[in-house]
Amino acid sequence: MSKITIRTIGFLFTLLLGFGCKKDAELIKINADAGPSFIDIETENYMIELNAQAVKTGQIGTWKVYIGENGVFEDAHSPNTKFYGEPGVTYQLIWEVREGDQYQTDVITVSYKALEPTILTVIPQDTLFNNISTYLTAEAPKFGTTGTWEIVEGNGGQITMVNDSTAAFVGLKNNAYRVQWTMTFGNQIVSEELAFVTDELRAFAGDDQLDIITDLNDKDQKFFTLEAFLPAGGVGSWTLLSDENAQIYNKDLPHSLFKGDPDTEYELAWKVEVNNTVSTDTVKLRFRGKWGVWVDARDNQEYRFVEINGLEWMADNYNYAEDPGNMSWYYGYAYRAIIEDGHALDDEDERKYYGRHYFITSMLNNPPEGWRLPTSIELDDIIRLYGGELYAKEALREGGASGLEINHPGYLSFSDPSDPAFRHIFKAQDRETLIMTSDINQNTGMGYVFLMNTSIDNVGFAVMNTYYNALTVRFVREKQ
16 A cells, blocks of 8 residues: 555544544533532522532523422522422422533432421320310421411310410310311421310419528518419419408419518419309418428428527427327317316317327327427527526517417326326416427336426426326427
């Protein structure tokens, strides 16, 4: 083959190769890059800004929805257009770049989190105990979603502010209801339900507070925030039932500020009205001044106590019915007994004032929880604190500076030799008090008893056989 022929073939090959490279180069100019995918997105109005690569001059880019309903592009030819979708939908979006009759595509995924309506209201055992209404609370809608409450089952009920995530439901007593919270965005509608049964309306003024501790330096004015409950859809009002020397600052508020005097018990009434149904409850309040108040959980009796020498002392005689007739007695009431002084206690107020007389072992072995009988040393420390045996009486008696408020309930003597028939004798009412201590020999019953008598100036202790006498009890406990 001649050199000319070879050169001609080489030229043609080179020419063809050049044409092929030129065509490949033209194809490479189209580069469809749709950018990153967006997975489980939550944004306002369920909108994202796409991030495709910009096209070159002479090319046209176009966004298309390949999979997914109700998706909208703000500008389908912009690589960074805003895309609006719907919650719970997964979209496949195509970014197509075209130049003449040549084109290239790329696909990304855009998915939005589904709507999840969540009712936050919790109803114990599915019953509105003591109520015909309730506050309905759901997670607030966001990102452009709307929410609506509705009653889907039950008669005579109503919901206020149905388009608010916090609404008030009011129904009829003893009825079953089913309410629904529905969230909506575009074509997406999702609901959650809450079922419950109404009860009768019973007002709640709060728990009794008989030992409210406030600023101890403020002796004249004491304040407390009331703790009533206002039912959903209701109105309420406070009324002071006792002692006008007190103030309710806002009688229409369940949590109004209340002012009163120390060591004074107040009773307040809280009346609520819901859908023409009315109910009233009362609450007792008392501010600690000189005395605190302890309530015996066994019978709900109240006892004042005062702090002395770092201990809390009962300032009222104990009155719990411990095995009546065998271990405890009211003055004047015992089998085969006579009254030497005073009178039998028939009135409940007098019984509370004087208290019961107890057999020693019952109080040594079965005091109320947290309390105990005092030792003679602890009582002697109080006597010495207030001036000793010759001077302490004024401070220890009713109205005295100590706050112990010791009165004179007398005592019960068993098989007293002063009676020819050896009957039990109630003695010294309004003249003498004999208070138990824990310093007792349980084998013999002998021990120390605190003694205070109206006809004797000094106070102190007597040594006696407690097994032959029923005595007054004043418990003590460590400071709480």
